[in-house]
Amino acid sequence: MKKTILVSIFALLISFGAQAQKLGSLSESKTVEHPFNPLPYSYDALEKAIDSETMNIHYNKHFRGYYNNFLKAIEGTELQSKSLEEIFASVSKQSTAVRNNAGGYFNHDLFWQVMSPNGGGEPQGSLGKAIAESFGSFDNFKSAFEKAAATRFGSGWAWLAVDEQGKLFITSTPNQDNPLMDVAEKQGTPILGLDVWEHAYYLRYQNMRGSYIGKFWEVVNWPEVEKRFNALQ
Numbered sequence: 001m002k003k004t005i006l007v008s009i010f011a012l013l014i015s016f017g018a019q020a021q022k023l024g025s026l027s028e029s030k031t032v033e034h035p036f037n038p039l040p041y042s043y044d045a046l047e048k049a050i051d052s053e054t055m056n057i058h059y060n061k062h063f064r065g066y067y068n069n070f071l072k073a074i075e076g077t078e079l080q081s082k083s084l085e086e087i088f089a090s091v092s093k094q095s096t097a098v099r100n101n102a103g104g105y106f107n108h109d110l111f112w113q114v115m116s117p118n119g120g121g122e123p124q125g126s127l128g129k130a131i132a133e134s135f136g137s138f139d140n141f142k143s144a145f146e147k148a149a150a151t152r153f154g155s156g157w158a159w160l161a162v163d164e165q166g167k168l169f170i171t172s173t174p175n176q177d178n179p180l181m182d183v184a185e186k187q188g189t190p191i192l193g194l195d196v197w198e199h200a201y202y203l204r205y206q207n208m209r210g211s212y213i214g215k216f217w218e219v220v221n222w223p224e225v226e227k228r229f230n231a232l233q
């Protein structure tokens, strides 16, 4: 009888120990998962603006490359337990590899989501109203965004972003930077991004970046952009 009780107590202690160890290792190795999200449409779905060969190479080679190199750059470092937003907030202290590849991963993931084969038209609801208030009209907004995209020298991105007060602004960034980074000229959360690297348009548009920018409006997924805008209000 006595022996049975002792064995039971011993078993209990072992089980408590195992639980405690499990909890301990969980908190120590809190790593953030970074998904490689599928393209939300087929390669030829945005054909009216972007040809399928460009989509295929852009998604499978460029985007995948940034993603893989981002994971490699943070492997075994304290950045494994940080979200992308946290990494961007102190990116000036990180290596060029982290800055470029974390940016490339995040920027493209956003870019795929804010386009749709059923896109185009004008933003409605709260976003449509905010665009009219901030820029005067949707046409004025388009002109200002196109200018930001066209005048970004070399490689980079044009953005519609939301500042800390929830207000819209247009900006552009070089390379794979974005407005979430502490190095950005104007900081905020991007809700719409346009990739103006040559790899994004050269097969169809060659040197005519302006034609590519003009066609972008036909595939913008405004409901998705509005969802992101509303989440920041």
Ligand code: MN
Binding pocket: 058, 062, 108, 195, 197, 199, 200
């Ligand atoms: Mn790109």
